[in-house]
Amino acid sequence: xxxxxxLLPQPTDLTRPFWEAAQNHQLTAQFxxxxxxxxxxxxxxxxxxxxxxxxxxALSGKGRIYTYTINQRAPNAFMKTRLPYAxxxxxxDEGVRMMGNIVDSDLADIQIGKQVHVVFEALSQTLKxxxxxxxxxxxxxx
Numbered sequence: 001x002x003x004x005x006x007l008l009p010q011p012t013d014l015t016r017p018f019w020e021a022a023q024n025h026q027l028t029a030q031f032x033x034x035x036x037x038x039x040x041x042x043x044x045x046x047x048x049x050x051x052x053x054x055x056x057x058a059l060s061g062k063g064r065i066y067t068y069t070i071n072q073r074a075p076n077a078f079m080k081t082r083l084p085y086a087x088x089x090x091x092x093d094e095g096v097r098m099m100g101n102i103v104d105s106d107l108a109d110i111q112i113g114k115q116v117h118v119v120f121e122a123l124s125q126t127l128k129x130x131x132x133x134x135x136x137x138x139x140x141x142x
Contacts, residue, residue, distance in 0.1 A: 004077035008123055014042050017056045022128045027061045027118045029096045030054045040096040061118030062135070063092035068102065068110055086110050090132055098130070105134040 011019040021028040029040040034051035045052045068088035074080035086102035088110070102110055103119060115135035120128040 003081060006078040006123065007076065008127060009129070011127075014044060018042060019127060021056065021058070022120060022130055023126065025120050025128070027059045027092075027098075027130050028056045029059055029092075029094065031057045038095045040098055059092055059094050059096075059118075061092075061130075063090040063098075063116055063132075065089075065102075065110065065112050065114050065116060066091045066097060067112060070107055070110075088116070088132060090116055100129075100131045103131045103133055109134055 009015075009019065018028055029038050030042055031038050031054070032046035032049060032051050033053040033055060035046060035049040037046055037048040038057075039047055044054070046054060066089045068086055070084050070086050071079070072084050074083055079085065084107060086105075086107055087099065088102050089097055089099050091097055100118075102116065103121070116132040117135050118130050119133050121131050123129050
């Protein structure tokens with residue numbers, strides 16, 4: 001039996017720069033050239049000052065879990081094969097929030113405030129999805 005088909009994001013003119021960067025393992029967000037505000041999700045103008053002078057910039061991909069949930073019920077057949085799975089809202093170091101799954105991590109280790117970093121899941125030949133994984137814990141210096 002084959003795996004159920006996954007629903008794929010559909011890039012638009014507005015979101016295409018985000019998806020093209022993700023294809024190259026780079027997480028990006030929009031930055032306003034007028035007020036220097038970072039924003040995500042993509043919009044055609046700055047939500048702080050209204051300027052249309054927006055550019056895409058690379059992010060570090062590092063952040064902390066703001067909140068999360070462990071899903072025990074799947075919204076579709078594909079995600080049913082991944083149960084249980086974690087979905088988190090991540091506060092990225094550059095000041096924007098993104099949502100993504102916490103992958104390649106023990107679900108019991110996920111906590112609010114834990115550090116994460118971006119990883120990319122290949123969805124197709126031309127589309128990679130940013131996800132997050134728990135950052136390794138560094139032991140305190142002696």
